[in-house]
Amino acid sequence: MSLALDPTAQDLLFREARTARTFTAEPVSDEQVRAIYDLVKYGPTAFNQSPLRITLIRSAEARERLLPHLAEGNRPKSAQAPLVAILSADNEFHEELPQLVPQAPALKDMFSERAVREQNAGLNAALQAAYFIIGVRAAGLAAGPMTGFDPAGVQKEFLDDDHTPLMIVNIGRPGESAWHPERSPRLDFEQVVTVL
């Protein structure tokens, strides 16, 4: 059973792509991030909520502020990556719903409770984080997503109470020994899928 997506694209996005832990010095420009965003912004979210927010750590000063909040094993990765992105969920995403869903002005009222917004923002920003990782690969770059960091520390340093950090993504061209030569195994279809 072959897929509609051509094999080169399958390799670029999934089969050959790997999580990088080292990077070359080749810079990643804001224009590249713009091209990535202009592709992955179309990925679906519930009611077009689009709660993902992206903080690019570009200056040396911002990077110095970030590193202490990372798990020790992750610091060299983010110290070396040409660009680092903090992906967060905007728990006040409902403020943008009139722009995002102009045909349903009352939609915003469905999200008057903060707890409901947090639950929605967490799930839908995670979907968008995955689209973003795919988008980095679509740009011919390697992504190094990480959850090993102090969320409260990162939130206090770079965000505010309304933005919950989900993950940090190192971005660049893969460097030397960017990954283990052998890929970790995946679960079998039968372990994952139940047919009723």
Place this chain on the structure above:
Amino acid sequence: MSLALDPTAQDLLFREARTARTFTAEPVSDEQVRAIYDLVKYGPTAFNQSPLRITLIRSAEARERLLPHLAEGNRPKSAQAPLVAILSADNEFHEELPQLVPQAPALKDMFSERAVREQNAGLNAALQAAYFIIGVRAAGLAAGPMTGFDPAGVQKEFLDDDHTPLMIVNIGRPGESAWHPERSPRLDFEQVVTVL
């Protein structure tokens, strides 16, 4: 700034792909789902946790049991879709870590607390749910992801206490008026991205 991913693939996965609410009668086989899984299983998760589980609603009997748990507006969509998938997070994913990360047998102990597992499973299964949606599109099919359902009801009917339903995805070829002709707007780059 052009992407490495060719424009046809960009259209298939993001730019032309839309969330479908009607479907043709053309069946979707288990082999197609297997091809989708064999692609998207490579999408990255933290520590290769791979907590996504997929329940395919194939029989008429299973579908009859599903429909009452859906928001009323979603029932016709899942009644008509050739195949419906319940995507859930396995909160006991740590049991599979020795298979998934054979080089780190102690990794399982990092996840001895259920609350930690639930948090990890929720985030990482959401990433995999997004990869799955991309995979459905990579197969040339349309996905109709939905969060409008009763999670407790679906969990009780089809899953168990260890599996938290995340979303339900209708799968098939798009039918008549499968989507609004006009696509909902997305946020501008400047609304989403902050450069520090």
